[in-house]
Amino acid sequence: MSKVHKIKRGLNIPLIGKAEKVIRNAEPARYYGVKPIDFQGMRTKLLAWPGDRVKAGTSLFYNKLQPHVKMPSPVSGKVAEVNRGERRKILEVVIEPDSQMEYEDFGKGEPRDMSRDGVVDKLTKSGLWTFIRQRPYSISANPEDDPKAIFVSGFDTAPLAPDNDFILKGENEDFQRGIDALSKLTSGKIHLNLNSDYPPSDVFTKAKGLQINWFTGPHPAGNVGVQINRIDPINQGDLVWYVYPQDIITIGRLFGKGIYDASKVIGLTGSEVKKPIYYRLLRGASIENLVKDHVEPGNLRCISGNVLTGKKINSEGYLGFFDNQVTVIPEGNYHEFLGWAKPGFNKYSTSRTFFSWLQPKRRYRLDTNIHGGERAYVISGEYEKVFPMDIYPVQLIKAIMIEDIELMEKLGIYEVDEEDFALCEFVCTSKTPVQPIIRKGLDMMREEMT
Numbered sequence: 001m002s003k004v005h006k007i008k009r010g011l012n013i014p015l016i017g018k019a020e021k022v023i024r025n026a027e028p029a030r031y032y033g034v035k036p037i038d039f040q041g042m043r044t045k046l047l048a049w050p051g052d053r054v055k056a057g058t059s060l061f062y063n064k065l066q067p068h069v070k071m072p073s074p075v076s077g078k079v080a081e082v083n084r085g086e087r088r089k090i091l092e093v094v095i096e097p098d099s100q101m102e103y104e105d106f107g108k109g110e111p112r113d114m115s116r117d118g119v120v121d122k123l124t125k126s127g128l129w130t131f132i133r134q135r136p137y138s139i140s141a142n143p144e145d146d147p148k149a150i151f152v153s154g155f156d157t158a159p160l161a162p163d164n165d166f167i168l169k170g171e172n173e174d175f176q177r178g179i180d181a182l183s184k185l186t187s188g189k190i191h192l193n194l195n196s197d198y199p200p201s202d203v204f205t206k207a208k209g210l211q212i213n214w215f216t217g218p219h220p221a222g223n224v225g226v227q228i229n230r231i232d233p234i235n236q237g238d239l240v241w242y243v244y245p246q247d248i249i250t251i252g253r254l255f256g257k258g259i260y261d262a263s264k265v266i267g268l269t270g271s272e273v274k275k276p277i278y279y280r281l282l283r284g285a286s287i288e289n290l291v292k293d294h295v296e297p298g299n300l301r302c303i304s305g306n307v308l309t310g311k312k313i314n315s316e317g318y319l320g321f322f323d324n325q326v327t328v329i330p331e332g333n334y335h336e337f338l339g340w341a342k343p344g345f346n347k348y349s350t351s352r353t354f355f356s357w358l359q360p361k362r363r364y365r366l367d368t369n370i371h372g373g374e375r376a377y378v379i380s381g382e383y384e385k386v387f388p389m390d391i392y393p394v395q396l397i398k399a400i401m402i403e404d405i406e407l408m409e410k411l412g413i414y415e416v417d418e419e420d421f422a423l424c425e426f427v428c429t430s431k432t433p434v435q436p437i438i439r440k441g442l443d444m445m446r447e448e449m450t
């Protein structure tokens with residue numbers, strides 16, 4: 001094993017509800033939704049309207065700013081509705097599936113025998129180019145760019161995150177084919193980053209054409225941003241692309257079968273799930289069948305993704321495009337009289353505010369209550385305890401607040417994303433919404449630089 005990168009600062013939140021390593025096929029959903037809001041910087045132009053019939057792989061919409069970025073339908077069927085928000089912003093394109101799946105045929109091909117242009121053409125026509133994103137800004141990559149490296153994080157350290165070594169078992173061929181396709185897109189290296197704390201799947205270790213790096217430590221060690229920061233930091237003008245392991249499998253299937261196979265495995269997790277396990281379903285599926293009869297009664301919050309970075313959806317909402325888990329936890333819309341004065345044996349705290357620190361191995365049923373409103377923003381050193389990058393997090397956030405572009409550059413905004421600050425938001429006693437501030441800063445930088 002080569003050098004192991006040790007991440008010392010971070011936090012593993014001890015939640016109840018980790019998925020047991022059992023995979024079941026989910027019942028087919030009544031509806032599937034594709035959401036433009038899953039893509040940063042998307043200005044949506046519709047290609048399919050209510051009543052149109054589509055096949056799996058038919059483009060539903062594209063980005064007016066990046067016409068090569070098209071979003072394919074995960075199923076064949078009829079476009080049931082287009083849901084809009086404020087100022088007629090498109091929130092969801094909903095498809096009612098057929099009983100028999102039909103696919104667009106994009107043609108088979110071995111990426112190792114194809115040119116770069118051939119690989120790019122197949123990915124853009126099929127809409128699978130959307131799986132490839134770039135840092136900085138976490139937007140869809142531009143096929144005309146040559147990134148200095150492509151990063152793949154083989155493990156996820158977020159709370160209750162699914163185990164990639166388990167869900168990718170037996171997918172060696174498609175994963176290698178996906179890596180072969182990615183290798184055509186950069187003159188640099190493909191970095192596959194694995195957790196050194198346990199033996200990884202042979203899907204990863206037997207893959208060829210990439211460089212394996214090893215990491216150990218608490219969350220956010222599995223975040224690709226932290227891994228880029230340790231291996232190949234981003235400076236002004238640099239571009240790095242990144243792709244998730246299950247998305248590489250989907251790319252491999254495109255070249256192997258010639259179709260957009262939208263199937264994936266996700267974890268149904270959280271303290272309110274009766275039996276947390278893994279489910280195989282199609283991207284964009286409504287979670288209605290997943291949570292029906294499978295969660296405890298009560299006032300619950302369903303989250304597409306993990307508790308730190310996921311998006312709140314209702315019990316009939318749609319799985320996010322890049323999400324690999326659905327989490328169900330209790331809502332916390334209640335008031336606790338003099339709660340701060342109680343010993344708090346049942347409360348989790350990152351400090352020793354409550355006596356629960358006497359039970360270090362305990363797992364918790366946390367709800368969404370933030371226990372107080374927004375307060376004065378002061379330097380307390382909390383962020384630095386959980387933020388492992390060589391960046392001053394509080395100073396960067398303040399630079400964004402005052403919209404100082406030059407200072408944001410000096411403080412390293414090119415290297416970060418919202419997910420890298422999720423733990424800062426979790427431990428923040430000021431209750432400051434840190435992730436939206438980081439997104440605001442990234443959007444400001446992108447507008448300034450383009």
